[in-house]
Amino acid sequence: MKRPRLATSLVGCAVAMFAAGAQAQGSAADEIAKYRQMLQDGNPAELLVVRGEELWKQKRGPKNASLEQCDIGLGAGVVKGAYAQLPRFFADTNQVMDFEARLVHCMVTLQGFDRAAVTKSPFSGAGQRATDIESITTFVVEQSRGVPVKISQSHPMERASFERGRQLFYMRGGPYDFSCATCHGVDSQRIRLQDLPNISHNKQDAARAFTTWPAYRVSQGALRTMQWRLNDCFRQQRFPEPIFISQGTIDLITFLGVNANGAKMDSPAIKR
Amino acid sequence: MKMMKTMMSVGAVVVLASCASPGPTREETMQVVKSSFKERGIAKLDRLEQSDLQLACSEASLNNKDLPKDVRERLEKQQMATIKYPADGKFLGDWKAGERVAQAGVGMQWSDNEKTVNGGNCYACHQLSPQEVSFGNIGPSLKHYGKLRGNSEAVVKYTWGKIWNTHAFNACSSMPRFGDAGILTEAQIRDVMALLLDPNSPVNK
Numbered sequence: 001m002k003r004p005r006l007a008t009s010l011v012g013c014a015v016a017m018f019a020a021g022a023q024a025q026g027s028a029a030d031e032i033a034k035y036r037q038m039l040q041d042g043n044p045a046e047l048l049v050v051r052g053e054e055l056w057k058q059k060r061g062p063k064n065a066s067l068e069q070c071d072i073g074l075g076a077g078v079v080k081g082a083y084a085q086l087p088r089f090f091a092d093t094n095q096v097m098d099f100e101a102r103l104v105h106c107m108v109t110l111q112g113f114d115r116a117a118v119t120k121s122p123f124s125g126a127g128q129r130a131t132d133i134e135s136i137t138t139f140v141v142e143q144s145r146g147v148p149v150k151i152s153q154s155h156p157m158e159r160a161s162f163e164r165g166r167q168l169f170y171m172r173g174g175p176y177d178f179s180c181a182t183c184h185g186v187d188s189q190r191i192r193l194q195d196l197p198n199i200s201h202n203k204q205d206a207a208r209a210f211t212t213w214p215a216y217r218v219s220q221g222a223l224r225t226m227q228w229r230l231n232d233c234f235r236q237q238r239f240p241e242p243i244f245i246s247q248g249t250i251d252l253i254t255f256l257g258v259n260a261n262g263a264k265m266d267s268p269a270i271k272r
Numbered sequence: 273m274k275m276m277k278t279m280m281s282v283g284a285v286v287v288l289a290s291c292a293s294p295g296p297t298r299e300e301t302m303q304v305v306k307s308s309f310k311e312r313g314i315a316k317l318d319r320l321e322q323s324d325l326q327l328a329c330s331e332a333s334l335n336n337k338d339l340p341k342d343v344r345e346r347l348e349k350q351q352m353a354t355i356k357y358p359a360d361g362k363f364l365g366d367w368k369a370g371e372r373v374a375q376a377g378v379g380m381q382w383s384d385n386e387k388t389v390n391g392g393n394c395y396a397c398h399q400l401s402p403q404e405v406s407f408g409n410i411g412p413s414l415k416h417y418g419k420l421r422g423n424s425e426a427v428v429k430y431t432w433g434k435i436w437n438t439h440a441f442n443a444c445s446s447m448p449r450f451g452d453a454g455i456l457t458e459a460q461i462r463d464v465m466a467l468l469l470d471p472n473s474p475v476n477k
Binding site for chain 1: 295296298300301304305307308309310311312315316317319320321322325326327329330331333334380381382383395396397405406407408409410439446448449453454455
């Protein structure tokens with residue numbers, strides 16, 4: 001509920017300065033653009049990069065092991081550029097996994113954490129400090145900044161994941177009859193003054209959407225991951241809640257990611 | 273070698289996107305989808321059960337096609353039959369209350385509950401009162417809605433029906449079925465009607 005309030009207050013400023021009507025909306029949008037520009041100066045996510053790196057290297061869990069031997073797709077311990085090639089197929093789990101699924105896998109297998117406990121509350125609540133998953137994800141994605149997205153479609157299960165994700169993207173359901181495509185399948189659409197990326201038919205939009213998550217959300221004072229992004233979309237879509245790192249969420253991320261292939265990662269970003 | 277691999281994977285995507293390749297079927301996808309969600313609060317798993325209309329419109333947009341004419345006509349006829357007009361013949365309520373309904377965006381999310389008074393969230397997608405500059409553009413502008421159309425019986429009935437169940441007029445419209453899906457009460461719809469049609473409403477100034 002903080003988001004609309006932010007938009008409303010910005011609009012309020014704009015209205016005070018300019019005449020009402022179409023011109024005011026243009027001005028409000030300009031003011032928001034200025035606000036976004038101002039945010040780029042300092043990103044609190046930097047603190048989480050440091051904390052995430054500590055958590056990555058620290059010996060933890062029942063097995064007293066670090067995550068430094070975690071294979072996130074480029075070999076055990078390779079973090080540089082790894083986020084940009086996920087989701088991908090992993091032979092050891094015989095599954096296509098996104099980063100957050102792979103991280104949980106490593107926390108369970110290498111460190112001995114209980115899977116149910118680790119996945120119970122993956123997202124921080126209002127005013128809480130970042131979860132371990134959020135901190136570690138921030139550290140790992142930072143190591144892919146500037147690296148082109150390169151999500152493989154060579155394994156049959158990777159292609160199946162993409163296709164399921166595509167079908168889920170267009171699936172209308174729930175009491176409001178919404179699909180992802182209702183808001184994210186047409187160019188230049190807005191909810192209120194919020195621009196909506198056209199993820200299915202606009203390469204540039206798809207690229208920007210994928211490469212700027214995870215992001216620090218100023219209005220929530222929190223780092224938000226891609227799994228969170230999907231979760232909060234489905235809430236507004238009036239769907240039931242997506243299960244954290246379930247196959248369906250991974251498939252949707254595969255669909256988004258393949259549509260962004262070639263674009264450079266620019267995360268953790270900072271958003272309003 | 274690397275280039276060949278890239279070319280092959282690009283080829284595979286094109287094949288998947290362009291025709292019915294041996295990828296996962298709808299049934300297989302739905303099985304995965306159903307195992308990927310859980311109920312939370314008022315948002316139960318039955319929300320994943322698609323109606324005929326939801327299914328037909330999903331398939332059409334997945335394949336980037338319009339509905340076949342006969343399917344479209346059949347669905348629109350079905351949806352038309354769901355529209356309930358006010359028993360007392362009173363179509364217009366209070367535009368001020370309607371403005372509040374148009375502004376409110378809550379309702380039916382797992383972050384809401386049974387006691388939440390649902391909003392219509394009209395401004396998310398439409399321009400209405402010119403004073404409100406924070407409006408979306410997924411739907412058409414409704415500024416001067418009544419001023420442009422008048423308030424003949426035909427206009428009033430059409431507008432009520434459109435709010436009650438938009439699919440009766442455009443099978444795959446993006447707008448929710450505010451009456452049919454029980455999002456808004458009859459009294460709330462009356463108030464939104466007044467916001468659109470009352471000559472004193474800011475929408476028509």
